Amino acid sequence: MVDSSEVQRGLQDVVALQSRICFIDGVRGRLIYQGYDIRDLAARSTFEEVAYLLWYGRLPNAAQLAELTDRIGALRALPPPLAERVEAMPVDAHPMDILRTAVSALAFFEPEETKPGPSSIGGAQRLTAVLPTILGQFHRRRAGLPPIRERPELSQAAYLLYALLDREPSELEEKAIDVALVLHADHELNASTFAARVTASTLSDLYSAITSAVGTLKGPLHGGANERVVRLLDQIGSTDRVEEVVRGMLDRHERVMGFGHRVYKVEDPRATILRDWSRRIGEAKGDRHYFDLLRRLEEVVHREKGLYPNVDLYSGSIYALLGVPYDLFTPIFAASRVAGWTAHVLEEYEDLRLIRPTAKYVGALDLPYVPVDQRG
């Protein structure tokens, strides 16, 4: 019989598996991908380099990077029957629901890439390549923009912005999105990655694992927080109202999105980098109002609750200033995290062990069985 003190609600602090992919030092505020500090990667690498690093365990040389970049560019087109399905999806659906269903449907057309085992590296690259296309096709239809073209010559960051906005980003905008993609690409056993690994651990296929992950990322306690942060900023409106709104939320025991973390006990290092990018983009656009609101929000939330910002606090302000609609913020997170999800699924297939914890039973035992016609 398990003692109640042994139950770790939410699996907090439980070490569930070994991984070489990502290390979080929650006390010192460090994040490492395959040995490299996120600060170096954000400053000096592109998303494509980081995806290579996550999948293959080492940074690519110039030829390997060019080959991967070409491959991702070449894999962007959707199979026509999938494009038709995306076309038929409801325009008022949340883009995360579109993504979840489209990822699942992609498996019909690519049975080889999705099989558990080494061939699923092809599926990993395929999924990374097509997520922006799925989002772009869906969003352009509802926004009345021209149909998407696959633009193999564009970097993943530039393609994502082109797919969503039908315009090519400036150098600064492309770098801002690329940094955001680098920073979101992996985060150890976060809920969506864990969901993907649980699915893969049953020897289910790659696309099923990523479908599980997309559905898990959607929740407001996980990737859904970035969209809600900007909605809150709009509701607050001006810096002199931050105090009043936050106090009201805390009095009602509501959570302020973009703050707190299960693992970091200090500031999330991704928030530190994105804060600087939020300021830079704000200044470049001549609009610092999100940045000023966020700085004030940080002060008040830290003073009232001792909480630090997480990755979701500043990202939405950058996307909003680039003109991205709010409901596409979490899908941008997915378009990056897919690299990490797939790397974890590949690692799971290499060292497979069914993930199946136990529960402490707190229900009744030995109830006398009453036939249906005698139940009150």
Ligand code: CMC
């Ligand atoms: N606003 C207000 N109070 C909070 C918050 C917050 N954002 N985060 C934690 N708390 C409080 C919580 O109410 C609790 O207080 P008390 O002990 O008085 O009941 C205490 O802090 C501990 O909270 P917890 O829920 O036990 O901590 P956790 O480790 O389960 O929570 C979290 C982690 C991320 C779910 C939580 O901090 C949260 O809900 N944050 C807001 C949502 C958010 O920003 N999510 C993005 C997370 S980072 C990116 C990602 O993974 O997608």
